[in-house]
Amino acid sequence: MTLGVQTVQTRSEARPFWPRLVPRGTGWLFVPAVVLVVVVFVVPLVVVLLRSLTSGAGAWEQYSAVFGQDLYVSVLTRTVGIALATTALTLLLGYPYAYLAATTTPRARTFLLALIISPFLVSLLVRTYGWLVLLDVNGLSGWLLRETGISDEPPQLVHNRIGVLIGLVQYSLPLMVLPIYAAMRQYDQRLSQAAQTLGAGPFTVMTRIYFPLTLPGVVAGCAIVFVITLGYFIVPAILGGAGDTMLGQLIAQQVTTTLNWGLASALATVLLVAALIGFAIFYRYSEGRHVMERTRG
Amino acid sequence: MARKLLWVVAAIVGVVSVAPALIVIPYAFSESGFLDFPPGWGGWQWFQEVLDDPTWGAAAMRSLQVALIATGVATVLGTAAAYALVRARPRFSGMIVGLLVLPMVVPIIIFALGSFALGSDLGLVGSIWTLALAHAALALPFVLLNVRASLQLVDSSLEQAARSLGAGPLSAFGRVTLPLILPGVVSGAVLAFVLSFDEPVVALFLSQDTDPTLPVKLFQTIRLALEPTVAAVSVMLLLLGLAGAAIWWIAMRLGQRRLRAAAASVPEGV
Numbered sequence: 001m002t003l004g005v006q007t008v009q010t011r012s013e014a015r016p017f018w019p020r021l022v023p024r025g026t027g028w029l030f031v032p033a034v035v036l037v038v039v040v041f042v043v044p045l046v047v048v049l050l051r052s053l054t055s056g057a058g059a060w061e062q063y064s065a066v067f068g069q070d071l072y073v074s075v076l077t078r079t080v081g082i083a084l085a086t087t088a089l090t091l092l093l094g095y096p097y098a099y100l101a102a103t104t105t106p107r108a109r110t111f112l113l114a115l116i117i118s119p120f121l122v123s124l125l126v127r128t129y130g131w132l133v134l135l136d137v138n139g140l141s142g143w144l145l146r147e148t149g150i151s152d153e154p155p156q157l158v159h160n161r162i163g164v165l166i167g168l169v170q171y172s173l174p175l176m177v178l179p180i181y182a183a184m185r186q187y188d189q190r191l192s193q194a195a196q197t198l199g200a201g202p203f204t205v206m207t208r209i210y211f212p213l214t215l216p217g218v219v220a221g222c223a224i225v226f227v228i229t230l231g232y233f234i235v236p237a238i239l240g241g242a243g244d245t246m247l248g249q250l251i252a253q254q255v256t257t258t259l260n261w262g263l264a265s266a267l268a269t270v271l272l273v274a275a276l277i278g279f280a281i282f283y284r285y286s287e288g289r290h291v292m293e294r295t296r297g
Numbered sequence: 298m299a300r301k302l303l304w305v306v307a308a309i310v311g312v313v314s315v316a317p318a319l320i321v322i323p324y325a326f327s328e329s330g331f332l333d334f335p336p337g338w339g340g341w342q343w344f345q346e347v348l349d350d351p352t353w354g355a356a357a358m359r360s361l362q363v364a365l366i367a368t369g370v371a372t373v374l375g376t377a378a379a380y381a382l383v384r385a386r387p388r389f390s391g392m393i394v395g396l397l398v399l400p401m402v403v404p405i406i407i408f409a410l411g412s413f414a415l416g417s418d419l420g421l422v423g424s425i426w427t428l429a430l431a432h433a434a435l436a437l438p439f440v441l442l443n444v445r446a447s448l449q450l451v452d453s454s455l456e457q458a459a460r461s462l463g464a465g466p467l468s469a470f471g472r473v474t475l476p477l478i479l480p481g482v483v484s485g486a487v488l489a490f491v492l493s494f495d496e497p498v499v500a501l502f503l504s505q506d507t508d509p510t511l512p513v514k515l516f517q518t519i520r521l522a523l524e525p526t527v528a529a530v531s532v533m534l535l536l537l538g539l540a541g542a543a544i545w546w547i548a549m550r551l552g553q554r555r556l557r558a559a560a561a562s563v564p565e566g567v
Binding site: 023024026027028029030032033034036037038040041042043044045046047048051093094096097099100112115116118119120121122123124125126127128129130131132133134136138139140142143166169170173177224227228230231232233234237238247248251252255261264265268271272275276279282 | 302303304306307309310311313314315316317318319320321324331332333334335370374375377378380381382384385386387393396397399400402403404405406407408409410411412413414415430431433434435437441460466469470491495497498501502512515516519520523527528531534535538539541542
């Protein structure tokens with residue numbers, strides 16, 4: 001018995017009795033992940049950047065084409081316009097939805113959250129194909145309009161801007177609802193009660209207290225939806241028509257059909273800058289900041 | 298009144314969320330090759346056609362291989378990184394996390410273009426491994442964030458206790474920490490698998506036309522014609538998605554039970 005205690009004491013002089021909280025060397029376990037992301041992800045982005053600068057006569061030749069030629073400028077403005085419209089429509093549907101989910105009974109909340117994330121279970125291509133079938137003049141939407149007598153000649157809802165917007169809004173809804181919902185769940189209901197006791201009406205409470213306090217979630221949701229929509233390629237390619245070409249499609253086209261690498265790279269770099277600005281906003285207002293503070297200790 | 302209006306909006310969102318997935322089901326049993334509504338009843342002919350066409354099977358097989366490699370790489374590297382960042386807290390942790398989540402926030406078309414540029418210079422386009430590693434980089438942030446969230450819930454003194462009772466670092470991790478963070482690891486892995494299996498854009502750039510993955514083949518087929526075979530493939534994918542969700546749900550339930558049991562077995566103040 002005594003002997004055992006002594007052994008421990010002798011060993012404790014050599015090294016602490018308690019093992020290190022974190023085994024030696026584990027601090028470097030993040031290195032393989034960093035190597036993967038740098039080699040496989042960051043290097044290709046640098047290649048794009050370099051090609052955009054080196055493939056013309058001067059460094060800015062491709063960029064002057066991007067911002068100087070009507071065709072490219074119109075695709076750029078159209079892309080930004082579609083992304084803004086998608087963000088606005090998604091916010092218009094997503095904010096009330098998140099509010100309902102945040103304020104209803106636990107059972108209804110579970111149902112609403114399951115419903116909003118259910119599209120993640122379904123392949124994007126399956127959903128896009130579904131819209132194509134659903135929105136076609138001869139599909140369910142046209143049939144419903146004819147049968148109910150609303151319209152004898154139902155409008156075509158795909159292969160045009162409406163189809164693109166519907167597809168993009170559906171794709172973006174969960175990305176908008178989840179950050180807003182998270183912000184709303186953190187809201188302290190007593191603030192509303194306090195304001196009401198002090199004489200504020202429901203409208204004032206909503207606009208001057210609730211909305212400003214849930215704004216970080218709104219900004220985060222809008223930033224992520226805007227950025228994702230800017231670069232989207234599959235949805236407009238399937239649901240859009242000839243007049244709905246977006247930036248992502250133009251980039252793909254420049255590489256696969258005209259083999260214009262320089263221009264494709266310049267377009268991609270413009271997109272990257274826009275996305276990084278969006279990400280900075282997202283990071284500023286969302287979990288990213290808390291993540292940083294937490295990991296710093 | 299206002300409450301009713303909210304439910305109307307919720308109903309619209311709900312219909313928009315599920316309608317395009319549900320509509321493919323009747324069309325998978327469509328009578329004609331056209332997509333008129335109502336589709337009629339044509340039995341299992343489109344499923345038969347998909348099963349008879351070897352290119353669908355080959356595409357599914359290729360997607361499966363790519364997704365399994367990508368999931369393996371992303372899960373191992375992502376879990377290791379999460380462990381280091383949560384437990385050892387190396388310097389510049391915030392910047393490292395920022396770098397590692399980059400693939401989640403950069404528009405995918407830019408990465409597709411860049412990896413195609415680099416891949417064709419190095420002669421790597423068309424290889425399963427190139428695409429799998431590209432997908433692994435895309436999936437890594439999802440594993441990292443999920444495992445990190447799990448790790449933050451697990452008391453690090455449990456592992457310390459195992460070590461002080463003589464377990465080596467690997468055995469302490471494998472027998473104490475890993476079982477407790479398993480729900481995070483599994484949900485990260487499921488997300489990684491889904492992301493890779495369903496990823497069309499990078500796959501489109503990094504595949505040869507003759508050797509597409511399943512999403513690329515779907516994309517090509519949808520662009521050419523609106524055949525009900527696509528609806529039949531869609532129904533198979535829906536079933537697969539439901540199976541994946543079931544696995545994920547079971548893993549989460551098991552994990553919660555384990556965490557609770559572990560918390561109960563540790564006396565107060567340890």
